Amino acid sequence: MKSNREHWNGIFRNTADEKLGWYENDPAQMLRLLNQIPDWENSTLFLPGAGTSILVDVLLGAGANLMLNDISQTALDHVKERLGDLSPAIGWICQDIAQPLGIAVPPVDVWIDRAVLHFLTDEDDIQGYFKNVLSKVKLCGHVLFAEFPPHGSAKCAGLDLHRYSVEELVEKLGDGFSLIESFDHTYMNPAGDPRPYIYTLFERVA
Numbered sequence: 001m002k003s004n005r006e007h008w009n010g011i012f013r014n015t016a017d018e019k020l021g022w023y024e025n026d027p028a029q030m031l032r033l034l035n036q037i038p039d040w041e042n043s044t045l046f047l048p049g050a051g052t053s054i055l056v057d058v059l060l061g062a063g064a065n066l067m068l069n070d071i072s073q074t075a076l077d078h079v080k081e082r083l084g085d086l087s088p089a090i091g092w093i094c095q096d097i098a099q100p101l102g103i104a105v106p107p108v109d110v111w112i113d114r115a116v117l118h119f120l121t122d123e124d125d126i127q128g129y130f131k132n133v134l135s136k137v138k139l140c141g142h143v144l145f146a147e148f149p150p151h152g153s154a155k156c157a158g159l160d161l162h163r164y165s166v167e168e169l170v171e172k173l174g175d176g177f178s179l180i181e182s183f184d185h186t187y188m189n190p191a192g193d194p195r196p197y198i199y200t201l202f203e204r205v206a
């Protein structure tokens with residue numbers, strides 16, 4: 001089955017956040033990459049497929065300007081409810097990230113994707129995603145990915161995945177981006193199953 005809005009709304013309607021197979025209460029690995037970017041706290045961060053991630057609360061608490069995307073309005077509504085009075089400070093973009101982002105999304109300093117890109121399995125969708133990266137990430141901006149690697153799980157949330165090596169991410173981003181760092185991290189999901197991820201940090205150089 002292809003990733004779609006009804007599927008994800010159903011998951012977020014029927015599952016407590018702490019039971020989601022990708023839930024993490026300490027986004028330490030993403031922060032490890034983010035902390036290599038000078039002054040990220042004072043920049044605009046775009047999170048495609050943000051889901052109900054706790055990373056949002058951490059980034060907001062640090063003072064960053066946030067734009068949150070998800071295909072699931074249910075997920076975004078959960079975050080709005082959780083953040084309460086803080087939610088008006090955020091830009092909310094409910095759409096398929098494979099489709100062109102409009103002018104409501106300004107050029108951004110940092111693009112942060114954890115476990116979203118790998119759900120796009122059609123070549124057209126993957127190309128659409130990377131066109132968005134190219135059109136929205138500023139020169140000298142950064143792109144952070146945490147995706148399932150080639151030896152990782154072939155499915156998540158009942159969906160087939162396109163898993164990524166560092167080399168394929170380098171190739172997909174193209175010459176305009178330079179790889180700063182990559183590392184492997186095995187996340188233990190709430191069911192106690194190990195889920196290997198590859199983490200990467202890129203800088204836009206052209």
Ligand SMILES: C[S@@+](CC[C@H](N)C(=O)[O-])C[C@H]1O[C@@H](n2cnc3c(N)ncnc32)[C@H](O)[C@@H]1O
Nearest residue numbers: 003008049050051053070071072096097114115
């Ligand atoms: C595995 S979850 C990860 C959520 C969050 N990034 C995190 O780390 O907790 C995948 C997220 O991507 C969203 N998603 C899936 N396909 C999408 C698409 N085509 N466009 C935008 N969001 C999508 C889902 O609704 C879900 O919130």
